[in-house]
Amino acid sequence: MLVLVLDSSTPAVTAAVAEVTDGGVAIVAQRRTVDARAHGELLAPHVAEVLAEAGVRPGELTAIVAGLGPGPFTSLRVGLVTAASMAQVLGVPVYGVCSLDALGRAAGAGRVLAATDARRKEVYWATYADGVRERGPEVARPADVGVTAERAVGEGAQKYADVLGLPVDGELLYPPALHLAELAAGRVRDKAPTEPLTPLYLRRPDAVEPGARKPALR
Structure with a gap:
């Protein structure tokens, strides 16, 4: 079963094609670019590139897996909107995974x-x-x-x-596509129903609607 994996919860813009079998999960093709300001510009091209490299047509995908964050409002929304839109168009289920x-x-x-x-x-x-x-x-x-x-x-x-005050693994900075896919593999194998993608924002976005005007003093 072929799965598209997306994550935009961090400065890393990640897209991958993974193959889920009864024996495990393997990455067929992946792209990752670290750019905190270009999620919207990079994610769609990365999707097209991994599909082309894997030799997979969108209609051959079994499911889509998306990192739910936590992450900043704007970047996280790019990945989740892309995942939800593609799943709806292709008629395949989408599964969310906590990126952490x-x-x-x-x-x-x-x-x-x-x-x-x-x-x-x-x-x-x-x-x-x-x-x-x-x-x-x-x-x-x-x-x-x-x-x-x-x-x-x-x-x-x-x-x-x-x-x-902790030693840090400098090789493991961003959510790996392989492990995102592994966390959803059981649902993929079971052909579980699609899920609502509820983002883990954990706090309100910086931009808020203006409040009502205060009455003028008389």
Whole structure:
């Protein structure tokens, strides 16, 4: 079964084609570009490139897997809107995965903190034991995270390593497409119904609607 994997929860714009079989999950083709300001410009071309490299027509896809974040409002919305739109057009189910869970799963054994950059001098974070989430996801200033872990992963952990006080795996900064696909593989094999893609924003966007005008003083 061929699956399109998308994630735009971090500065990394990720698209991949994965093959899900009874024996496991393998990445057939993938693209990742780290550019926090170009999610809207890069994601669609990346999708076209991985499909072409894999020799897969859109109609051959079995499902779409999307990273739900947590992540900044604008970038996260790009991936989720793309995933939902393609799934609707192709008539295939779409499944959401917490993007931090992919980092935690990729980190493997031990107690791990996964943290991505939430901007405003904050991080999105969760903790994992042997790849299984124990706490989170949450958003906080690095100094307020205050968890016990053996090491950390994610670009947020790298950015604030001095504050977190944990060794950081510099090779594992962004949610890997393989592990996003693995987290949804059971649903793909079971042909589970499509899911609503509920983004993990964890806080309100910077832009808000203006409030009502205050009455003029008399």
